[in-house]
Amino acid sequence: MGKIHKIVLEVKDLHTYYGLSHILFGVSLIVRQGEVTCLLGRNGAGKTTLIKSICGLVPASSGEVWYQGKNIIKTPAHRIASSGVIPAFSDNRIFGNLTVKENLEIGKMRPRSDEKRVIWTIEKIYDLFPILKEFEKRWAGSLSGGQQQILCVAKALMGNPELLILDEPTIGLAPVVIASIGEQIEILKAENTSILLTEQNVKFASRLGDACSIIDMGEIKYQGTFKDLHNNESIVSEYLSV
């Protein structure tokens, strides 16, 4: 590594509430170009709320989110998406009432920067995930969990993301499927895609991740590399083990 990559997204001191309950307590986070930044934490730690705040889906009450030289904390969700921050959520993965192909086409956006990177088209997606071509006319809701997860990631890629946010892509999936999703993320990383990955599965995340943050009770408890994390059993057992 050695080289320090430029910052794609910077979250500063973010506070978010759901109604009266305080969910995020001053969260700060940095995502760098071409890296896989992992956000680890248990269920209910605040991972999904954090990415929903970044994407403009849950309004933050204070703090900043810097992206492409702008604070996007008040930007409407569809503008954030069309400027290249594209999430693939674990709770709502695909449009079940649309066909596989329609799912891919709805998220289609032109690439924005001249960064040397692959340009995602439907053909390219079909090359990478042949199963989607085979099932292109099927209703997405009829796919298996693993296939839906693949479609979910593919749909996000169709937006040619500057920053791809993957929210627990392994949740509820069989080990074989998890391994194949890991391979796909490796490919994306090799193609210089910046990724923010939330996970409970530390083993999976550590194979892919560059930087790592741990969130618990809405606060960032650890920020650093996976190497340091592995040498620090107490953090892992305190915040991550079930």
Next chain:
Amino acid sequence: MSGDIWISLLIAGLSRAMIYFLLASGLTLIFGVLKVINFAHGAFYMLGIFICYSVVKFTGNFAVAFFIIPLVFGFVLGGLTETFLFRRVYKAEHVMQLLLSIGVTYIIADVVKIIWGVSPYSVGMPEVFRGFFSLGGITITKYNLFIIAISLATALAMFAVLYRTKIGSIIRACTYSREMTMTAGVNVSRVFTLVFVAGTALAGLASVAAAPMTTGMLGMDNEMIMIVFSVVIIGGAGSITGALLGATIIGVVEALAVPVLPEFAEVIMYVIVAVVLLFRPQGLFGKSEARV
């Protein structure tokens, strides 16, 4: 009675059913996407009938009313009510949305009273559509056929837009998940406006289609919204196919019931609703979570 009369009644019932369908499809489309039940839809229908009367009176031309009113309805009435009223209550509880739409109903009823007074009006049958076809012993009025044709064409057009175009897949996506649609870069609030405009235009189309065979009078909106709401419930909220089937069932049963059970003609509709709800609470074509 001979079989020929039954067929004639059936056709008359079908044309009535198509008016219900036009109204119900707008209501169900708006509900499917915006998750708002617009009870003012019946008042829109009544207003359309009165406007149609005035337009035909001043221009002497039914065709003008037929093509202009749905457009004006959609863009002006639909656009304004969505932008200035309904947009404010999307996040509110259903009861608030209901109160708002009932408020709009009252406002429209009073506007009608102020402009047209309390006496009933009717739009004469346009010259071209007067008379009927006779096929053996079956007589079908030309206008009934026209309404059935126009409505089925509208239904086909709606399916074509919803299932064959990009905007159609965006509309269906919105019914599935607003959040996910936003993160696909879609300005969902614009989709809402568009759907409300389209739904209201359909109400306008129902008005002009119904105008020559009905009498415009105050109170007709309440009667109609009850029928159309029943159609939406029978068919399944959010489903266009359901609206078509529900409207056909109610329109035809109503028409055939009149000669057989005149005392029960009005009740039968509610019996159908009750039976459907007993066996399929989500309606015939409804998904349990109301998606198009």
